[in-house]
Amino acid sequence: MHNRVGRALLALSAVLALLVAVPATTASAETITTGNSVCSMYVNSVGFGSYCSSGQPYLGDGPPPPTWKTRLEGKPFVPCRNFEIPPGIRLPKAPDGKKWVLRVTITDYNLDTYNGGDKAHLERAYMPVDAAEEAQCPFPDYMKQFWYRFQTNYPDPALQVMPTFTPRVNVPAYFTLTPQTAEVYETDGTTSSYFSPGHNLTMRGMVVELAIDPGDGTGEFTCLTGTTPLDDPTGYDQTKDPYHQLNPCFHKYAKSSASQPDGMYTVKLTITWEVSYWIGKDAGGWKPIGKASVHAVQRLPVQEVEAIGG
Template sequence: MRNRLSRGLIALSTVLALLVVWPVAPASADTKHFNEGVCNMYVNSNGFGAYCSGGWIGADLASWRELLGNRPFVPCRDFEVPPGVTLPAPPEGKDWVLRLTIVDYDLGTDAPPGGANAHIERAIVPVDREDRAQCPTLGYMDRFWTTFEQGYPPPVLQVNPTYTPRVNVPAYFDLTPDSAYVLKESNIALFRAGGDNLTMRGVVGHITVDPGDGSKPVECISGVAPIGKDSYDKTKDPFHQLSTCSHVYKRSSANQPDGMYTVKLKIRWDVSYWRTATGDWVQLGSAEVEAVQRLPVQEVQAIGG
């Protein structure tokens, strides 16, 4: 069975793996090597996640040969294509899948799980029933694969000093904390039970705000005034703020559709991962998300309200 699987994988990857590549920047994907196993992590405009392979028994790491017993090792598995990946229609009778294949693995008893050279290769390929049979989903292999996904929250624009800006008074833009930061943690199967978690996070590091009144966009960068940390100082007036993420509307929105300006946002999410064993955040990649929000502007010279 193992030999048949291997021959089928070689034939399939040779013909199909070059048909589709992972999305171009600002999306990215990479394989990360850990002593306990390997993870393929990705970030794109829809979210981020990880596909990992490894295994454990209790609190002690076991070799893959010990975990398998006398059963064959199936080195590949098909997953749904992650959200955010745009593909053409598949060939007739086939569906697109994300096929992950563990290569250069070592089943030796004394080797760390998977061996020191094990890594995951990825390809988005069209498959039919016969193609899927080359990478069967066998129950005893479930422990060798773990996956989790995390989408970005809908952006919620904060405007200070009041949500409805006043003409000739600076309006300061920011995102709510809940829409500027997202965390995903999992005690994934390849790490020691109770001993080493994998955590991934997304943080908004940059926003471009098009105010919608024909003026040039405003660039808002995380720094002195962190995005999503309520950077507006309510103890000071709007003319004396540290934040530079602001715009002065010269006209009200009365003549705009529905009496509101259409504000366009371009948001850059920076994604990192962290492990209990290392304690350091490691940058994985960045992705941009676009959104639109409607904003009324009033012809009032005072700040109140």
């Protein structure tokens, strides 16, 4: 059963392509405190990530952890950093002589604490800066211990079409995404809390909805994901015929694709990702941040039903 699926995916990889669509603005952003870290997270149409202020992990043995002031060793604390604009953010043209940056600033911090204090938090701002304004937030090496950053892009979608890669007219064609392209994780081990090392930040993106325009003029239909059995990620029961399947995500083509460009229908996909975060087993499980959509296109041949012996 899975060998058939593997052969189908080899063919799909040659015709599935991510569309270069106009990117959306940030879907949502949220700032949280996890142990000794303050993290500002974001999710948009290209991916998700986090900007955090942090301290060195302390496992509870030995003397108390050093304060931020002690760790600075007399050097000035630079509370802000300039980052490149995250992918998927759409901004107007910057004024002449300036460029856009994402400025993240640690505010309301207390240098006499080991983690910046209870009021410390991050503020994010998209702002145009010239050279002098950009230099307001230098990033010397000694400041690296107070910051970290991680981010990930959504994987290129891989669409599975069952029971065969080439559907037949008037026979249901079932659509799913491969598990590898429908879920992605991002984590960073430096987020351990001084007093609760288990509170590590992990972010997860999962596809929660798949909208499909089959390309034959019948219009778009929407499928919820996450309904396929764990032991069969294609959601297709090979012991049953195409007319007796449980997967509700299917379409019947009434005509072959012979008259279409290159003999294939152009199938348009809208893939909705939901991004959540997790900060430890005792923190209430996964907490959603927001959703964002990715667009893709699939070229799909559809053939007439072949007669027996033909």
